[in-house]
Amino acid sequence: MKSFSKKVTLVMVFVLIISMSFVALAQEERALLGKLEMGEVVQFKNLDSYNEAPELKEMVENGELPPLEERLPTTPMVRQNETMVDGAGVYGGVWRDTFAVPIDGWNWGAGNVQGYFGIHQILWESPLLRGEMWKLNEPDPVPNLATDWEWTNDGKTLVMNFIEGAKWSDGEPFTTEDIAFTYNDLILNEQITSTATADDWTYGGQVTELEVIDENTVEWHFGAEYPMSALINFDRNNFPVSPKHVYARFHPEYTDSANYENYPTAIPAHDVPIVTMGAWVPIRYSAGEQLVMMRNPYYWQVDEAGNQLPYMSEIRFMEAESGETRTNNLVSGQGDRTNLENPSTFAMVRQESLKEDSNFTMSFGPFTSVYRLEMNLSKEFGVSDDREAELRKLFRDKRFREALTSAIDKEAISSGAFPGPLTAAYHGAYPDGSVYHSADNTTVYSYDPEKAKRILEEEFGFEDTNDDGIYNWPEGTAIAGDELIIQLKTNEDSAASVQASEALVPMLREVGINIRLQVLSGPNNTARTNSGDFDLSVARVDQAGTPYYFMDLIGPISSTTPGYHQEGSEYPRELLPFEQEIADLLQELRLSRTAEERIDILHKIEKLYTENIYTIGLYQLRQGLAINNRFKNISSDLPPYLYDYMVNAMPLQIIWVAEEDQYDELFLDEIPVEETYMNTEWSSK
Structure with missing residues (x-):
């Protein structure tokens, strides 16, 4: 029996080696690695007109939402066509995914875990992004909430401008006060377990000082000249911005009745929707079962045709006990993507991908x-x-x-x-x-x-x-x-x-x-x-x-x-x-x-x-990736991991699905509006 099993494994390995060779030669026209200039990835500019998803348009007509022009920033981020290998998308559809780490709560600025498996990346927004650097011919952090930045002549001050007129998912303005709150009251606060510490921001023996110039501009004052690695600290993993208007009420520096012991648990996992700058908003969570997210009506990015992103309406994350369930769900047709990280599954997944009726494609990196x-x-x-x-x-x-x-x-x-x-x-x-x-x-x-x-x-x-x-x-x-x-x-x-x-x-x-x-x-x-x-x-x-x-x-x-x-x-x-x-x-x-x-x-x-x-x-x-074939705008050389995981390397908001391949949304009537947030437990505290 052992001998037979070994022969089967070796045959599977041989099939994998041969098929990998074909994958390496495939679809050069859909490849993006190192091909683009920064301006071919993102720009900040005004367009002549804007469009929105049908469900949002209906909500505007019903008086549930302000018009799109009032929800978008003064100058939106425009995702460029060069990054869309299948072109601008169509609205609608459901993204099906899996996670296997319980959600602690929604206070990411105080170390709460939101389940990993891509959930953090959907919710957290930051000044800059490193995950998308793989597409650039001269890799540098990609603008995000920060539109541009410049060093002063002495190299000790970084002037950084932020997107103007953007709003959180509850419609409240995003400003540099949110940046200052995240930095001064969370990251530098020794009483709070944040995503970074003062050590990360110490250069030349001096903790970096933040000076707010106005609602859209700050200056970072460093203790050393041109600390280029500081740009890394502005990434999503190190600097996920927290909404001050939400969390200040729970913070002892702003509220006398608050304390540091209770601050991390300010918003428990069941208390949704939560406020985010991300493309989708959690609207339902049943522990051990499912997390549902719906599109953010105030999302601040569009495509070149003026279509407000994201394209897909709904994300459903099934909660499992093991990450292997995500892989099994993809193979069985119940999921849309998985990271291939467990070697014991490699050959099985590859064999399934080679079947005539396979619903997914896989690839491996170095x-x-x-x-x-x-x-x-x-x-x-x-x-x-x-x-x-x-x-x-x-x-x-x-x-x-x-x-x-x-x-x-x-x-x-x-x-x-x-x-x-x-x-x-x-x-x-x-x-x-x-x-x-x-x-x-x-x-x-x-x-x-x-x-x-x-x-x-x-x-x-x-x-x-x-x-x-x-x-x-x-x-x-x-x-x-x-x-x-x-x-x-x-x-x-x-x-x-x-x-x-x-x-x-x-x-x-x-x-x-x-x-x-x-x-x-x-x-x-x-x-x-x-x-x-x-x-x-x-x-x-x-x-x-x-x-x-x-x-x-x-x-x-x-x-x-x-x-x-x-x-x-x-x-x-x-x-x-x-x-x-x-x-x-x-x-x-x-x-x-x-x-x-x-x-x-x-x-x-x-x-x-x-x-x-x-x-x-x-x-x-x-590491490998396996992604459902119905997903559009997935480049042929999307790295499983380079500067960051796939969910940070790929702007998820530009993924779309053809109408004939879409699954019906179930929660279109639960897209959060101002009244929805007022009904949460945390809003009344």
């Missing part, structure tokens, strides 16, 4: 995503007993890290995940698909379990005193005689992370280490990381290929990053010598002004990272 083993390097933060204290000493010793990596057969883990061209062994720092990766700067530690045991015995004095195959702690330690037991946590939402973790258990047992695997829910896994309550952790890192844009993943850029070496409020962080070198290089990187400088610095970091085994690489993989 090696960009990695799985790695993270060791908790914090000396005291999160330590609760002698065992944990002794383990932290081991993790901070390069010799022990070398023993661990020598005990792990990375080729076997890679092949176990998927025996084919989509996975490969990984040795730390950046994946092979990254422009910053250099094999010459990567130290490779080979699989050598005998070496691992030799290090543990000769360098640390471990012995198996009772012949049960597990080492016992040596004399001189606080837990002498106890077994060498290490807890390993991972996220149940990532099947591949669980599989890799399970593979580590027998490998490390072979060298005398008893691994206790803990498979945790997503929120619990995150909470354990944030509190420093873990020994080892297997993590999937999708951003490893773009370290300039995610410096927190490669070193100590702030007090809370990386997650495996944080600083606690009562425990100052003691960086290891090589970590301090990386930290210094990261500060240089933040102030670098040319691509050449960045590559040189990142090569130095890669060398330090892999030499010192900062984390232990397990395997890397090519």
